[in-house]
Amino acid sequence: MPEISNGTIAVVGAGFMGTVIATLYAHYGYKVILTDLMPKPLEAYRTRAEPIARSLVGANKKMDVIFANVVTEINLEKAVKDAFFVHEVIHEEINAKQSLFERLDRICPREVVLGTNTSSLKLSDICANVANRDRVIGVHYITPAHIIKLVELIVADFTPKELIDWSKKFLKTIDHVGVVCTDTPGFLVNRLQYALLSEAYRIVEEGAASRDDVDTAMKLSLGPRLALWGPLLTEDLVVSKKTSADIWDYLYRKTNLEKFQCPPGITRFVEQNRLGAISGAGWYDFARDYASVVTARDSQLKSILDWLEKNDRVEEFKVS
DSSP states (O other), X not given: OOOOSSOEEEXXXXXXXXXXXXXXXXXXXXXXXXXXXXXXXXXXXXXXXHHHHHHHHOTTSOOHHHHHTEEEOSOHHHHHTTEEEEEEOOOSOHHHHHHHHHHHHHHSOTTOEEEEOOSSSOHHHHTTTOSXXXXXXXXXXXXXXXXXXXEEEEEOTTOOHHHHHHHHHHHHTTTOEEEEEESOTTTTHHHHHHHHHHHHHHHHHTTSXXXXXXXXXXXXXXXXXXXXXXXXXXXXXXXXXXHHHHHHHHHHHHHOOGGGXXXXXXXXXXXXXXXXXXXXXSSSBOSSOHHHHHHHHHHHHHHHHHHHHHTOOGGGGTOX
């Protein structure tokens, strides 16, 4: 694995995400070579990157340091020449990505890490024509990438542990956190996100609730809990696994939809009496008694709901 230092990173693709990612790397002191097949995106880089840089440094600080770290280069070979990490951020088209990675594998020294920002394409498909697949990893940022700290690290059966560890260490240098997901359609975030969105659309289209009530329900109930704890710890904290199983069974009986079948994991939890915080263990083990867990849970949730009530900024989007 290459040494992680304030060296050079090549970002391939100067579209929206490439602009954001290049600016993010530059902000954290890396020299960035931004390259693209087309000259216009490169010529427009600074103009398009200014609001990103402003978000990173704050309204009253200069952005010159960031832009001093970014060089544009239309020639791919020149762009990747001194890079220890090459990050592909081109459009989501499998043939284009396959061709690019085959070429990158030929022109980049063996020790250079190759990353892809793909949000949906399988890593194994992208690497179909790559000889040295063990140096390729998915490094998928979540929009807006300079604000959202999470990055999906997409791995396949050919991904060595050393590359995963290296990638997590690299992300720490830019104040981001890597979560590992196997090479499965939708990966982690989109799989969760689109499952939720599909139900939101159906609820509105069925007339079960309005657009505004769906968003309000999320903002004032599920959203704060998920922001604090995520879905699995939330379940542990707010409901018994027995109750979860009963709800799944009822939804499945009433809808006959496969997505509402009770997951096998719930049955195992119930059999093991791992019902959540109420029994002392579920997905997680709880060191404190249930009353203490509830007190801490309620205090955390009240704090975020109070903050949301005082800082409701939705009107800034001019929603109608």
